[in-house]
Every structure is written in structure tokens, then in C-alpha cells.
Amino acid sequence: MSKDRFKNSIWFTLADGIRIYFSNIDKFFLYMLFPVFGQLIGITLSFGLTLGLADKIAQKSTGISSALLLIFLLALPGLLIFMKAFWDYMVAYVALNSMTEGALTTGKVYDFQSHRQVATRRSFKFIGLLLVIGILTAIGSSIFFIIPAFILWIYLILIFQVFTFEADLTIKECFKRSFSLIKGDWLRTCILMLILGFFSIFLITEGVTVIFDYLNLTEPVCHLFDFISNKIPLDFVNKVLVYIKMDIITPDKISGWIFYTILSFIVAGLTLPIRSICWTLWYETLSELKTEKNSNKREK
Numbered sequence: 453m454s455k456d457r458f459k460n461s462i463w464f465t466l467a468d469g470i471r472i473y474f475s476n477i478d479k480f481f482l483y484m485l486f487p488v489f490g491q492l493i494g495i496t497l498s499f500g501l502t503l504g505l506a507d508k509i510a511q512k513s514t515g516i517s518s519a520l521l522l523i524f525l526l527a528l529p530g531l532l533i534f535m536k537a538f539w540d541y542m543v544a545y546v547a548l549n550s551m552t553e554g555a556l557t558t559g560k561v562y563d564f565q566s567h568r569q570v571a572t573r574r575s576f577k578f579i580g581l582l583l584v585i586g587i588l589t590a591i592g593s594s595i596f597f598i599i600p601a602f603i604l605w606i607y608l609i610l611i612f613q614v615f616t617f618e619a620d621l622t623i624k625e626c627f628k629r630s631f632s633l634i635k636g637d638w639l640r641t642c643i644l645m646l647i648l649g650f651f652s653i654f655l656i657t658e659g660v661t662v663i664f665d666y667l668n669l670t671e672p673v674c675h676l677f678d679f680i681s682n683k684i685p686l687d688f689v690n691k692v693l694v695y696i697k698m699d700i701i702t703p704d705k706i707s708g709w710i711f712y713t714i715l716s717f718i719v720a721g722l723t724l725p726i727r728s729i730c731w732t733l734w735y736e737t738l739s740e741l742k743t744e745k746n747s748n749k750r751e752k
Contacts, residue, residue, distance in 0.1 A: 460737050460740075460741060461640075462640055462643060462644040462647070462734070464737075465644065465730050465733045465734050465737060466644070466647065466648075466730060468733055469726060469729040469730035469733055470726070472552060472555050472556070472729050473725055473726040473729055475555075476551075476555060476560070476561040479561045479562075480548075480551075480561070480725035480726075481722065483544070483547075483564055483725070484544065484721055484722050484724060484725065486537055486540060487537050487538075487540040487541035487544055487721065488537075488541070488717075488718055488721030488722055489537075489718075490533055490534070490536065490537025490540070491534050491537040491538055491541065491717075491721075492714065492717070492718070493530075493533055493534075493537075494530045494531065494532070494533035494534025494535070494536075494537060495530065495534055496530070497529060497530030497533065498526075498527040498529075498530030498531055498534065499527075499530075499680075500530075501526040501527065501530065502523050502526050502527050541721065541724075542571075542578075542582060543568055543571045543572060543578075544724060544725075544728075545571075545612045545724075545728065546570050546571035546578070546612055546615060546616045547564070547567040547568045547570060547571060548567075548724065548725050548728035548729065548732075549570075549612060549613050549616040549617070549728055549731075549732045549735075550566075550567040550570045550616055551564075551567050551725075552728065552729045552732040552733070553617070553732065554567070555729075570616055571615075571616075574619065577615075577623060578615070580623050581611070581615055581623050581626065584623060584627075585608075585611070588601075588604075588608075589601075592604070592605065603638075606634060606638055606641050606642050606645065607630065607631045607634045607635070607638065608627060608630050608631065608634075609630070609634065609641060609645060609731065610630040610633055610634065610731060610734070610735045610738070611626055611627060611630045612728075612731075613630075613731055613732055613735035614626045614629045614630050614633070614735070616732075617735070632742070633735065633738045633739065633742060634738070637738060637741075641734070644730065644734060648726070648727050648730055652719075652720075652723040652726050652727055653716065653719055653720045653723065656719045656723065657712075657715055657716045657719045660715060660719065661712070661715065670708075670711070673711055674704070674707040674708050674710075674711045675707065676707075676711075677706075677707040677710040677711060678703060678707055680706070680707075680710065681703035681704070681706035681707045681710070682703050684703070684706060686700075686701055686702075686703070689701060
């Protein structure tokens with residue numbers, strides 16, 4: 453493989469992305485702490501207070517309206533924390549791209565606020581972009597659209613990079629630009645996405661569960677979620693499962709699923725920087741390739 457071909461390959465992107473990430477891992481880790489754990493704290497606070505005090509609220513409230521008001525007031529602090537952390541998490545999809553560009557030009561990652569402003573100074577456009585992505589995701593989550601949605605998502609996977617680096621484009625133009633960049637490189641982009649997902653989410657999550665099992669921590673941690681799983685009515689579901697000769701669902705299984713889901717979310721959140729770095733590098737690679745290709749066409 454020639455030097456130029458290797459530089460334009462997904463392997464160079466992965467190698468360079470890993471280099472940038474680990475040379476600044478402390479900064480990326482600290483930056484993602486609140487966006488990730490803030491969401492968990494907010495959800496835990498909201499549901500913990502409302503579920504834990506539900507019986508007392510029912511006893512002391514004089515009616516449905518007063519009960520709902522008390523539940524809302526109890527959930528409000530957690531909801532505010534969650535909303536702030538969720539917004540910061542979404543902003544990170546843009547800020548991390550800007551940080552990567554800074555790391556490439558200066559070799560360092562610093563001044564987080566200036567990188568965040570790449571998204572926050574265009575808040576209305578960014579929220580519009582997120583809304584469109586949310587609608588497409590909701591449509592694509594239907595069983596009838598899973599395969600077309602997966603194909604389309606690969607074409608749109610550079611949407612946040614386009615939004616970051618091509619500020620003059622409208623929301624519609626951002627989608628078109630991502631599509632045009634991936635066109636002709638869909639398979640390579642898909643392979644890069646699968647590799648990133650496997651190593652930065654699945655493999656690390658499985659590795660952490662092995663450590664928990666080795667230290668005999670899995671069962672105690674799973675029991676922390678028993679207050680949720682024990683409140684889920686499983687009788688009807690288990691009757692159906694028995695009828696179709698499948699294993700029944702127990703509260704312990706649900707607690708285990710909750711633990712694994714939360715762990716996967718934490719791992720995916722904390723490793724978002726390495727994926728954003730690689731996608732930024734891939735965006736730059738494809739941009740250069742498309743520019744060179746168009747230049748050659750004009751010359752001919």
C-alpha cells in the first residue's frame with residue numbers, strides 16, 4: 453500500500469485518532485464527566501424520589517392534581533440536572549470536532565468554552581439539526597425501516613462534522629454535504645463505524661463486566677436496581693413466554709439488564725471523544741479526496 457493510499461485509509465484514521473485521544477485522554481475524560489454522569493444523576497434523582505415517595509404522596513395528597521404537583525416538584529431538580537447534562541452531551545458532538553482540529557494544529561486540547569461556542573453561538577440552527585435527526589431516528593427505529601435507516605445513517609454520519617466546519621451551510625445543505633462526502637465510500641465508512649463501535653463500546657463494556665464478575669461486584673450492583681424491577685408486573689408477560697416455551701423474565705434478569713444498559717451508556721459516553729476524533733479525521737480525508745477528484749474533473 454502506497455503512502456498516500458494508507459493516509460487515506462480507515463486504518464490511518466484509526467491510528468491517528470487513537471494517538472490524539474490518548475495524548476489528551478485526561479482532558480477528554482474530564483470534559484465528558486458531567487454530560488455522562490449528570491444525565492444518570494438527574495434520572496436517578498427524579499425516579500428515585502418519585503418512586504420512593506409514591507406511597508407517601510398518595511396518602512398525603514388530597515386529590516390527583518395535588519399528587520401530580522408533588523410528583524412534578526420532586527422530579528424537577530433531577531429533570532433540570534438531566535436537561536443540562538443532555539444539552540452538554542449534544543454540544544459535545546460539535547465541540548469535540550473543534551477540539552480535534554485544535555489538537556491537529558497546535559498539538560494540544562484547551563479552552564473548552566471556545567470549542568463549545570462552535571455549537572452554542574448557533575443554538576437555534578443546532579437545535580433544528582437535532583430535531584431533524586431525532587425525527588429521522590424515530591422513523592428509522594420502526595421495524596419496517598431498519599435496513600433503509602441503517603444505510604441512510606451511514607450517509608449522514610458526518611453531519612456533525614459538516615455542521616462544525618462548514619458553518620455557512622443550512623440544515624438541509626448539511627445533510628446533502630454529508631451524503632455527498634460518503635457517496636462512493638459507503639462501505640469503508642460502514643467498516644470504520646463498526647470497528648469504532650466494537651472497540652470503543654462493546655469490547656470495553658464486556659471488559660468492565662468481566663472485572664465486575666471477577667471482583668464479585670456484579671450481583672451487589674444489580675441488586676441496587678431491584679426497587680425498579682420488583683415494581684414491574686411480569687405475570688402476564690411470563691404466561692405468554694411459558695405458552696410459547698421461552699424462558700420467563702425474573703426481576704433479577706431485569707436488574708441485570710438495567711445494570712448492563714447503564715454501563716453501556718457510561719462507556720459509550722466517556723468514549724465519545726475517540727469516535728468524534730476519528731469521524732473528524734475521516735471528514736477531512738473525504739473532503740480532500742472529493743476536492744481532488746473535482747479538481748481533476750475540471751482539468752479534464
